Amino acid sequence: MWSKIFKTIVLFTLLWSVHPMFAQGNLDDVLSSGIKTVVIDPGHGGKDPGCHGGITNEKTVVLAIGLKLGEYIKSKYPDINVIFTRDSDEFVELDQRAKIANEKNADVFISIHANAAGSAAYGTETYVLGLHRSESQQQVAERENSTILFEENSEEKYKDFELTPDAIIARQLQLSVFLNQSINLASKIQAQFRGIDRRDRGVKQAGFIVLYKTTMPSVLIETGFLTNSSEEKFLNDPVNQIKMANVIFKAFQEYVSEIEGVNTLVENGEGFEASIKDIKENDAGEKVVFKEEKDKVYFKVQVETSREPLSVNHKRFNNVAVKEYKQDGLYKYTAGLFENDFDTANKYKVEMQNLGFKHAFVVGFKNGERIPIAEAIKLAKQ
Numbered sequence: 393m394w395s396k397i398f399k400t401i402v403l404f405t406l407l408w409s410v411h412p413m414f415a416q417g418n419l420d421d422v423l424s425s426g427i428k429t430v431v432i433d434p435g436h437g438g439k440d441p442g443c444h445g446g447i448t449n450e451k452t453v454v455l456a457i458g459l460k461l462g463e464y465i466k467s468k469y470p471d472i473n474v475i476f477t478r479d480s481d482e483f484v485e486l487d488q489r490a491k492i493a494n495e496k497n498a499d500v501f502i503s504i505h506a507n508a509a510g511s512a513a514y515g516t517e518t519y520v521l522g523l524h525r526s527e528s529q530q531q532v533a534e535r536e537n538s539t540i541l542f543e544e545n546s547e548e549k550y551k552d553f554e555l556t557p558d559a560i561i562a563r564q565l566q567l568s569v570f571l572n573q574s575i576n577l578a579s580k581i582q583a584q585f586r587g588i589d590r591r592d593r594g595v596k597q598a599g600f601i602v603l604y605k606t607t608m609p610s611v612l613i614e615t616g617f618l619t620n621s622s623e624e625k626f627l628n629d630p631v632n633q634i635k636m637a638n639v640i641f642k643a644f645q646e647y648v649s650e651i652e653g654v655n656t657l658v659e660n661g662e663g664f665e666a667s668i669k670d671i672k673e674n675d676a677g678e679k680v681v682f683k684e685e686k687d688k689v690y691f692k693v694q695v696e697t698s699r700e701p702l703s704v705n706h707k708r709f710n711n712v713a714v715k716e717y718k719q720d721g722l723y724k725y726t727a728g729l730f731e732n733d734f735d736t737a738n739k740y741k742v743e744m745q746n747l748g749f750k751h752a753f754v755v756g757f758k759n760g761e762r763i764p765i766a767e768a769i770k771l772a773k774q
Contacts, residue, residue, distance in 0.1 A: 426652045429473040430465060430644075431493040433503040433602065434458035438483030439732070443508035444740065445618035446713025446727040448628045450506040451481065456630070457615060458504045460637035464661030465644065485543045490605035500577070500647070501610035502640070503602055506627060507617045511711070511747070514620045515591030518578040519612040520571065521604055522597025573609035576650070580643035581613060588639055590616070613640065621713040630671050638664050684729075689772045690757045691737035692726035695749040699723070710747055719762060726755065732772040 434455040436442035442450025455478070462474045475496055477489040493501045507513070578595040586592045593614075603610050615636055616623040626632050638661050649656040684690055692715075696708060701723045704714050714725040727744060730737040737754045744752040756768020763771075 427469075427472055427499045427648050429475065429496055429498045430500045430502065431475045431477065431496065431498040432458045432462050432465075433477040433489050433493075433501065435503060435505040436483075437478050437481055440483055441731055441733070443506060443618050444728050444730060444736070445624035445628075446621060447624060447715060447729065448618065449729060449731075450508075450618060453506050453618070453627045453633065454504040454615065455479075455481065456633045457637045457640075460634055460661070461502070461504075461640050461644075464637065464641040464664075467662035468641075468645070468659075469648070486601045487605055489602050493606050493608065493610075498606075498608050500644075501603075501606045501608055502644075503600075503610070503612040504640075505612060505614050507614040508619045509617055511620055513617045514623050515593040516582065516585045516616060517593035517596055517614045518581045519596050519598050519600060519603070519614070520574040520578055521600065521610070522571075570607075570609045574611055577609060577643065577647045578611045580646045581611065581640055584639035584643040587642075588635055621711045624713050631668050634664065634667055634671075637661070684757070684760065686759060688758070689732055689763075689768050691728075691730040691734050691768065691772075692755055692757060693728045693737060693741045693744050693749075693752050694724055694726050694755045695744050695752045696725040697722050698725075710749075712744070712747065712749075717762065734769050734772060 434451070434457070436451040437455070438451075440451065442454070444450075458476065459479060462476060462479075465472060466474050473496070475492065475498070477492050478484050489503070490501075507517075575595060582592050582595055600612050603612055616627050618624045618627065627636070641661050642658050645656060645658045649658075695712065695714065696702070699722060701716070702708065702725065704716065704725075709725065712727050714727050717724055717726065728737060728740045730740070734754065734756075741752050741754050754765060756763050756765050758768065758771065
């Protein structure tokens with residue numbers, strides 16, 4: 393009993409000691425001066441690929457969307473400072489992402505991700521910091537927070553950091569002046585997604601580390617499910633990456649107009665139509681896939697072998713996105729793409745077996761050629 397009372401006292405002491413003054417001051421500055429700095433955070437990167445699909449991965453998709461979003465904001469708002477937590481395929485630690493936003497006194501933080509669940513799950517959802525209300529929301533947060541497993545000395549760094557319900561409630565109260573603004577922006581983003589016929593899964597709350605540590609209006613966008621083959625094909629298409637960036641940009645315009653109290657014409661990003669036209673004319677849209685880098689090891693799950701070539705849309709593939717390679721006169725088909733990650737590939741193999749590919753197994757590739765699995769595992773550990 394006494395421990396519970398002590399815990400409550402500590403909690404409210406924390407709230408009163410950290411809460412209103414600096415946070416209210418920051419919000420007042422934003423409301424009076426408008427948006428000066430926005431931080432765009434393409435999730436994962438480098439050794440952390442995020443979630444996987446059959447033909448691409450999270451870090452690749454969200455970087456393309458994030459860079460295009462930043463390009464649109466810079467063009468329309470030359471006075472707004474646009475900062476990226478990463479603008480290339482590099483690994484950035486979770487607390488460093490938040491630190492960048494906090495140290496630059498950002499007025500808005502936009503984190504961009506892609507989702508993973510069962511093969512039937514689809515649609516977009518945008519998160520703000522809060523308590524999850526369903527197991528699926530908790531799983532999304534746990535998956536995105538698992539980035540800390542790629543960080544050096546993560547156990548030591550986060551040993552005193554727990555995202556308990558009490559801690560999240562405390563942090564919500566500390567940042568309560570920002571919460572309504574976060575929800576406001578998140579709602580505008582979801583409304584814009586509906587405008588391009590994306591399924592609206594709503595504005596949600598969950599305990600994301602990166603949202604917990606930022607001190608400004610912050611949202612985390614899940615742009616779709618790479619574990620759904622149709623959504624993966626959509627998100628992997630450069631045309632649709634531009635469309636996704638554009639609708640987030642339009643929501644941002646609405647948010648800026650509201651903050652500044654002016655009526656601004658919400659328009660497409662600079663060069664939006666022209667860039668889409670160029671891609672379509674070059675017939676690149678459906679052909680661009682995640683590029684396997686030279687001398688890196690990749691694991692895939694082989695699901696089918698045939699003496700004759702099969703369409704990647706063949707019913708035998710059960711709507712799973714696959715890639716073809718030829719070996720020993722046979723046509724072989726793989727799903728998934730896992731850079732230096734045999735364990736995750738092995739888990740994906742089980743998923744494929746549960747989908748009906750009873751003889752699915754993991755194969756290794758380097759420089760576009762299949763190599764013995766033992767060699768691939770050894771190289772991946774180096």
